Amino acid sequence: MSKPKIATDWLAACAGCHMSLLDMDERLLQVLSLAELTSCPITDLKHPPHEGVEVGVLTGAVNSTTNIAVARMMRKRCKILVALGDCAVFGGIVNMRNYFDMQEALRCAYVETPSTVDGFVPASEELGRPVRARGVDQVVKVDVCLPGCPPSADAIFHVLSELAQGRIPVVAGETLKYD
Amino acid sequence: MSKVNLKINGKTVQAPAGSTILEAARLAEVDIPVLCHHPKLANLGSCRICLVEIARQPNLHPACTYPVFEGMEVQTESPRVVEMRKFVLDMLFSERNHHCMYCEMSGDCELQNLAYRYRMDRWSFPSPHPHMPVDATRKYFLLDHSRCILCRRCLRACSDLAANHTLGVKNRGADTMICADMDLSFGESSCVSCGTCLEVCPTGALVDRRSAYMGRTAEVQRVRSSCAACSLGCGVELVVRGGQVLRVESDWDRHNEGVLCVAGRFEPLEQTREKITRPLVRRDGQLQEATWVEALDALVSGLRQAAPGGIRAVTSGAVLSEGMNEFVNFFKGKMGVPVHLLEPALAGSELAADGGLKDVDAADFILVAGGDPLASHRVLGYRIKRAIDKGAEVWLVSGKETEMAHFAARCLGLAELDSAVAHCMESRSPVVVYGADLTAREAGRLARLRGKARFIPLAPSPNGHRAQVLGLEPAAGWAGAKALFVLLESALLQEGWLQEFRRPQFLAVYASCRSPLTDQADVVLPALQWYERQGTFINMEGRNVDVHQAVEPGGEGWSVQKLFDRLSGCMT
Ligand code: SF4
Ligand code: SF4
Ligand code: SF4
Ligand code: SF4
Ligand code: FES
Numbered sequence: 090m091s092k093p094k095i096a097t098d099w100l101a102a103c104a105g106c107h108m109s110l111l112d113m114d115e116r117l118l119q120v121l122s123l124a125e126l127t128s129c130p131i132t133d134l135k136h137p138p139h140e141g142v143e144v145g146v147l148t149g150a151v152n153s154t155t156n157i158a159v160a161r162m163m164r165k166r167c168k169i170l171v172a173l174g175d176c177a178v179f180g181g182i183v184n185m186r187n188y189f190d191m192q193e194a195l196r197c198a199y200v201e202t203p204s205t206v207d208g209f210v211p212a213s214e215e216l217g218r219p220v221r222a223r224g225v226d227q228v229v230k231v232d233v234c235l236p237g238c239p240p241s242a243d244a245i246f247h248v249l250s251e252l253a254q255g256r257i258p259v260v261a262g263e264t265l266k267y268d
Numbered sequence: 269m270s271k272v273n274l275k276i277n278g279k280t281v282q283a284p285a286g287s288t289i290l291e292a293a294r295l296a297e298v299d300i301p302v303l304c305h306h307p308k309l310a311n312l313g314s315c316r317i318c319l320v321e322i323a324r325q326p327n328l329h330p331a332c333t334y335p336v337f338e339g340m341e342v343q344t345e346s347p348r349v350v351e352m353r354k355f356v357l358d359m360l361f362s363e364r365n366h367h368c369m370y371c372e373m374s375g376d377c378e379l380q381n382l383a384y385r386y387r388m389d390r391w392s393f394p395s396p397h398p399h400m401p402v403d404a405t406r407k408y409f410l411l412d413h414s415r416c417i418l419c420r421r422c423l424r425a426c427s428d429l430a431a432n433h434t435l436g437v438k439n440r441g442a443d444t445m446i447c448a449d450m451d452l453s454f455g456e457s458s459c460v461s462c463g464t465c466l467e468v469c470p471t472g473a474l475v476d477r478r479s480a481y482m483g484r485t486a487e488v489q490r491v492r493s494s495c496a497a498c499s500l501g502c503g504v505e506l507v508v509r510g511g512q513v514l515r516v517e518s519d520w521d522r523h524n525e526g527v528l529c530v531a532g533r534f535e536p537l538e539q540t541r542e543k544i545t546r547p548l549v550r551r552d553g554q555l556q557e558a559t560w561v562e563a564l565d566a567l568v569s570g571l572r573q574a575a576p577g578g579i580r581a582v583t584s585g586a587v588l589s590e591g592m593n594e595f596v597n598f599f600k601g602k603m604g605v606p607v608h609l610l611e612p613a614l615a616g617s618e619l620a621a622d623g624g625l626k627d628v629d630a631a632d633f634i635l636v637a638g639g640d641p642l643a644s645h646r647v648l649g650y651r652i653k654r655a656i657d658k659g660a661e662v663w664l665v666s667g668k669e670t671e672m673a674h675f676a677a678r679c680l681g682l683a684e685l686d687s688a689v690a691h692c693m694e695s696r697s698p699v700v701v702y703g704a705d706l707t708a709r710e711a712g713r714l715a716r717l718r719g720k721a722r723f724i725p726l727a728p729s730p731n732g733h734r735a736q737v738l739g740l741e742p743a744a745g746w747a748g749a750k751a752l753f754v755l756l757e758s759a760l761l762q763e764g765w766l767q768e769f770r771r772p773q774f775l776a777v778y779a780s781c782r783s784p785l786t787d788q789a790d791v792v793l794p795a796l797q798w799y800e801r802q803g804t805f806i807n808m809e810g811r812n813v814d815v816h817q818a819v820e821p822g823g824e825g826w827s828v829q830k831l832f833d834r835l836s837g838c839m840t
Contacts, residue, residue: 238369267368
């Protein structure tokens with residue numbers, strides 16, 4: 090039997106969850122001996138393969154129409170979808186944007202920041218539109234949630250190695266942390 | 269008391285009739301989660317996290333309010349109960365804004381702990397992210413409504429423990445908000461910053477500003493001690509990390525029952541005075557850092573030059589008993605020098621100190637004479653207000669304006685003391701609280717109540733009782749003093765304490781902080797800081813209470829005992 094495939098991608102995230110994934114250090118090799126990593130934002134191949142994967146992992150909140158598209162693609166191409174980190178599970182720190190008016194937030198980020206010169210709010214057709222920030226499960230069905238900001242390398246190892254061996258991980262005890 | 273037999277999760281339990289299911293479960297060591305319940309507060313039954321299943325009853329019931337009955341069978345973790353608890357948690361988390369990753373309380377939060385316990389790896393309902401204000405108008409702690417679960421522990425603590433009735437709720441349903449008075453900001457409200465609400469809040473809604481993010485329960489040590497800021501000697505727990513006191517919490521098992529005042533909880537850590545960490549000796553008119561050997565040499569020669577008749581010694585009544593004993597032994601016993609007390613003393617040493625906070629609780633009449641507990645011994649003042657809430661009558665006899673006057677049934681001048689005494693005679697269980705504003709004659713008039721009433725003194729200094737036992741009194745004047753030794757420790761010198769004081773030829777001060785007095789001194793000896801010292805003092809109830817060292821001394825300060833031990837060696 091060939092090894093199960095894992096793909097990861099990120100949405101509106103700080104990259105911390107993927108850093109925590111790398112924090113598994115040599116245990117990454119253990120995971121890779123059990124499963125094949127087809128794609129992730131920090132490898133050359135960014136997108137999950139058309140033929141699909143067993144496990145899809147999303148980090149980050151849904152924050153724009155692009156995020157929605159990426160989340161839907163991952164959902165379509167994976168059997169088990171994992172929301173990894175507080176942003177993916179609850180919307181996390183990205184939720185703070187919801188306390189402000191969208192235009193106000195955009196102006197603040199692209200025009201008013203002290204380091205910005207001749208700033209403007211980008212409005213190209215090719216770009217996604219910002220939407221209210223939220224967790225992944227408000228857009229697509231999520232099978233496994235691993236909260237944490239970021240989840241510890243131990244927690245990520247536990248979840249990925251369980252999944253790679255065909256088991257649904259139990260997220261509890263030391264593995265379950267919201268901070 | 270009659271007992272009731274019941275079964276909790278199949279375990280047979282005998283509980284006193286009238287107990288709640290929660291109390292019975294605790295006897296059986298079954299852990300039922302709670303949020304609005306607090307062991308020292310009246311039960312409210314509002315949060316519904318403690319719901320349990322009772323055999324043959326269609327609905328779930330809150331364990332914290334439901335009384336036990338004979339033959340009752342309770343399930344505390346059945347699938348139905350667990351499902352309902354998760355639902356309650358889901359509702360609580362989706363109602364406001366809980367972002368544990370940057371919440372001060374994360375790791376110590378009762379709500380978060382329950383979410384972990386019930387393995388909440390996601391919230392079923394998205395939060396609407398309501399805009400919630402933060403009230404940071406109080407100096408020492410803030411209220412972030414985003415984290416408030418409306419358990420109303422704070423409200424009950426403020427009303428029932430501190431008897432201050434500042435807190436209430438406004439609006440209804442999802443718009444319900446904790447508020448102060450008639451919806452004022454906390455800074456403008458009647459809040460007295462006792463911090464009792466802060467201590468009982470189960471979440472990160474009420475947050476201590478000074479110690480925020482400085483350490484979680486697992487990272488700190490707790491040192492049980494007594495507040496020595498007034499003679500009440502409230503039980504405290506000093507929360508310590510890395511050689512620093514982060515905050516002061518209360519010891520719920522002591523006479524103050526969890527209540528502290530701003531002077532005990534917050535102000536001691538607001539130290540703005542410069543600490544004295546090394547001995548100082550005046551050379552060429554300038555105070556300069558010196559070694560202990562040099563300082564002791566300077567002290568010994570200063571004292572010798574004034575000896576035998578020119579030396580005076582004075583101690584603050586804030587010094588702990590062990591140190592005060594050494595001080596008296598050395599100066600009076602060994603050197604034959606007159607010793608005095610810095611702070612004013614109570615008149616009426618013939619009056620007893622036989623009353624305590626429990627007597628206040630049980631009193632039907634409380635006479636407050638010549639003092640204002642709400643200004644000087646605040647936790648006693650709160651306790652008196654609590655007694656008023658329960659129906660006690662308070663008369664105030666004072667020549668001054670007082671806080672207590674707002675709450676007293678009658679306010680009389682000192683000339684009318686006799687009518688108050690007469691009223692006291694007719695009461696069932698009276699308590700007399702007397703302060704330093706009474707003259708010896710007025711105190712004598714109160715003495716008629718001995719045997720009838722319990723007496724609580726408002727000693728002007730924390731260990732004033734000990735000073736009295738040692739026969740220390742304020743000096744009438746300082747004429748003829750050539751050398752003066754002041755055992756000040758951390759006391760803040762106040763106007764009128766050193767009456768007719770003129771700087772003598774030689775002045776030595778033992779102090780933990782810089783002050784105008786240490787600036788004038790010839791020798792300054794570094795004292796231990798209040799959290800570095802160890803010993804006992806006699807509190808207002810006449811009981812010895814312990815002060816424990818919370819952290820290792822950070823400077824070169826010596827304890828009073830060590831100081832006099834070494835000094836004795838030098839003087840022989
Ligand atoms: S109050 Fe408790 S549950 Fe809410 S954010 Fe803070 S730690 Fe998390
Ligand atoms: S502030 Fe704290 S104690 Fe008060 S109701 Fe809110 S959560 Fe409860
Ligand atoms: S600090 Fe004390 S007085 Fe102020 S609201 Fe809290 S309990 Fe009430
Ligand atoms: S009443 Fe006195 S002993 Fe109690 S906390 Fe206040 S200052 Fe300290
Ligand atoms: S703890 Fe029982 S209802 Fe809140």
